[in-house]
Amino acid sequence: MIEFDNVSLRLSAFALHEVSLTIMAGDYYFIMGPSGAGKTILLEALAGLHIPDEGRILLKGEDITGIPPEMRKIGLVYQDYSLFPHMTVEKNIGFGLRMQGLHHPERKKRVDTLMKKLGVGHLAQRAPLTLSGGEMQRVAIARALAIEPEILLLDEPLSALDPIMRDFFVDELRELHREQGLTIVQVTHERHEALNLGTRMALIRDGRLEQEGAIDDVFVRPRTRTAAEFMGFENIIPGIVSDAGGPDCRFDTGTVSFSCSTKAIKGENGAVCIRADDISVREKTDPGTDRDNTYRGKIVAVNPSGPMVRIDVDIGLNIVMVMSRKTFESRHLKKGSEIVLTVSPDDIYIISTGTPDTTCS
Amino acid sequence: MTSRIKPDLCLISFALVGSTLVILILLALLNITATQLSDIPFLLQVAQDSRVTDSILLTFTAGLNAVIILVLLGTPLAYVLARTHSRFNNIIESIIDIPLVLPHTVAGIMIYLLFMQRGLIGAPLKDVGFIFEDAYPGIVAAMLFVALPFYVDTAREGFEKVPLHLENVARTLGATRFRAFSLVVFPLSIRHILNGCILAWGRAISEFAAVIMIAYYPMVISTLIYYRFTTGGIKESTAIAFLMILASFSVFVLLRLVTRYVGRYDDRV
Incomplete structure (x- = not known):
């Protein structure tokens, strides 16, 4: 050792x-x-x-x-x-x-x-x-x-x-x-x-x-x-834990809020970390689950990279996601297209950057 | 459309400007050669003068002696300077370079004051029978002093060029620092070491002013040429000078040929 x-x-x-x-x-x-x-x-x-x-x-x-x-x-x-x-x-x-x-x-x-x-x-x-x-x-x-x-x-x-x-x-x-x-x-x-x-x-x-x-x-x-940046989290969004209780919490970035299955303390400053490949596009026919975070947004940038496409979507803040080029083309997506994104609370990780003003069990 | 290769005017003009220096040396050589070849019997007579041949031999030997001392003392110093980054390094490097910037007569006086029989080094060594004034050790001391920066600076550059990683790896493989130096750093710096030796030797054998201050006798070749110039005239001194040029040139060509094939590891592809 x-x-x-x-x-x-x-x-x-x-x-x-x-x-x-x-x-x-x-x-x-x-x-x-x-x-x-x-x-x-x-x-x-x-x-x-x-x-x-x-x-x-x-x-x-x-x-x-x-x-x-x-x-x-x-x-x-x-x-x-x-x-x-x-x-x-x-x-x-x-x-x-x-x-x-x-x-x-x-x-x-x-x-x-x-x-x-x-x-x-x-x-x-x-x-x-x-x-x-x-x-x-x-x-x-x-x-x-x-x-x-x-x-x-x-x-x-x-x-x-x-x-x-x-x-x-x-x-x-x-x-x-x-x-x-x-x-x-x-x-x-x-x-x-x-x-x-x-x-x-x-x-x-x-x-x-x-x-x-x-x-x-x-x-x-x-x-x-x-550490999050180095470990490849494309989306690291600062904000505050607005609600906490039990195993879940709600994280507010000011413009958008996320439901996260992470134990947190209310009022805690931090950032949500979401990998681009954990974000998916919701089909119109897919009702999803109540737990899922769902956001409507507009594609603001498209960056093809080999068989994959990296997409920047404005959902009130800029969020990065990736999808296969095949999927991207089959959905007839392009810059300016409106899409609905979804990300599971299980795929959102919170890093703490500050002491909370109040604590909530 | 036919493409024409444009001549590199910058390179050509640089070459033309620079060639004036080469021409200067060649003119001097041609001039002295022509003068000497016009009276070959006299040249042969001077060449057979034992005082001349002895003096050339003495100069070369004393120069070699100075270089050997420099290798023994200067190599460790150059290595320390190459591998340490102390704030004192700049000061030490400046001290080493002092003989480069001093007028040779000043260097001669410094050597004399240090090595004379009442000098800081000369006095104690006199007690054990080592005399520098008008003696062979005095010549070597003067040559050593003026040639020192040429060897130390070149060797240091060589050591600096050996990547530290090689030495580090050698040490992790079980080599002490000395073994890493002797088995890895030194062999890889051998070209610089040899070049440093050649430069130092060339500087040593060409010294005049510093040598005569401490040792007018026995006469090194520079002293002898000056002596013959003042006593025998230009013809005699020029013949000796020409013989010295031939001897030095031969030795330098030989050494350069040797160093050309030593320590080349980067082009064995």
Whole structure:
């Protein structure tokens, strides 16, 4: 288990502020956040490449804050793979074993096994700069695995690959995690990578921890507006809880109100979060249910994106929804068309941003 | 419609303007070569003068000695400057560059005051039998002083160009900082290191003013040329100068050829 205990770290213009998080053994843990949030610094601090100014980093309960990187046995793969350009693929992979003082025959045996496993055996004598992105990534992972680390750190390992290779490597990383029983900590700003592979995640912004938890929990129940934005909620509308009681509440945005199946406190300031794909167009013949939120509106913008269409609808406030291009065309919709939208109270999530004036049970 | 490639007038005019500098050097070389080739027997006679050959050898050796000391002391300094971002770095870099901006005679006086037998460094070293005044160590000290920025600055640039990520990865793979430096950073900076050596050596062997302040004897080639110019006249000193040009040019061409094939990892495709 890895623990960051109130870790603060200043690096020239950048700083991490009191970051506390827990990574369990065997986790596929994601560190997410916008560019410049401090994701890589956090990863490097875990590798021992930066010593925190304050706080501690614990590994299996033992304080490793002052232990240098060479003593930590934590594998690291950077976004650019950072292969040593003056060494062949074989020597790159064997570098860690050489540092461990392993003699040549044993070293070669282990390197050969790894190269075979990662499918780079035919590249043994090649110079790294002659390899493709995918090959480089395999070599970099093989090199990190050679030291048999318990923890593998991956800094945006898929970002330099084309989309097809990326999907392929997502499967490979899943397999690697399952087979090796490794704890993997991966930095990314791609939601789908975390959703596909991750067990838990931390969301970092401006060097501060926004939220930490199980992937699904952070994805479905973001605690802050930033977390909601990063988790892909297209509609984040500020307002106030106007009525609350039991499991449901009513949220008023000033122009439109929503019925939400969320426990809330009356008078609480906050924002409703609705995913664009949770909003649907109600057929004239569909009576719907009494619980559903139904709004009449006018299409103000249409943005086709591949097989989908993103539509901005004015229902008294701007709301974004998506539908398939096929559905959009079959309904003869266009900019200016009037439509009726519906969204289930179960698909509306409220984030709190302020203390309520009054409370209601 | 036929498309015609328009000549790049900007590049052409830049080349024309810049070529005046190349022409200047070529003219100087051609001029001295023509003068010397007009009296080959005299040139051969000067070339066979042991004082001339000894002086060239002394100059080259002292320069090499200064470069070896620079590599030993300057490499760690260059690495520290490349890998740290202290507010003192700018001050230290400015101090290193002082020999670049000083008149050579001023550098000579500074060296003399430091290394003379009553000097801050010269006095204690004299007690253990190490004398700089009019001695080989004095020549090396003067050469070291003036060549220092050329080596340290070039090596620092080389270290800075090695991505920090490579060093970081080496360390996570079990390399101490020193091993990461010696196995990853140094080999990848070897071209800069060699270029720094060549520049420093070239600067060292060309030094005159700083050297004569501390060590008029034994005569380095610059001192000998000046001495022959004042005692034997222009003809004798020009012949020695021409021999020095030939020797230096040969060594530089050889070194450049070596560095051309060393440390190239980015074009093995």
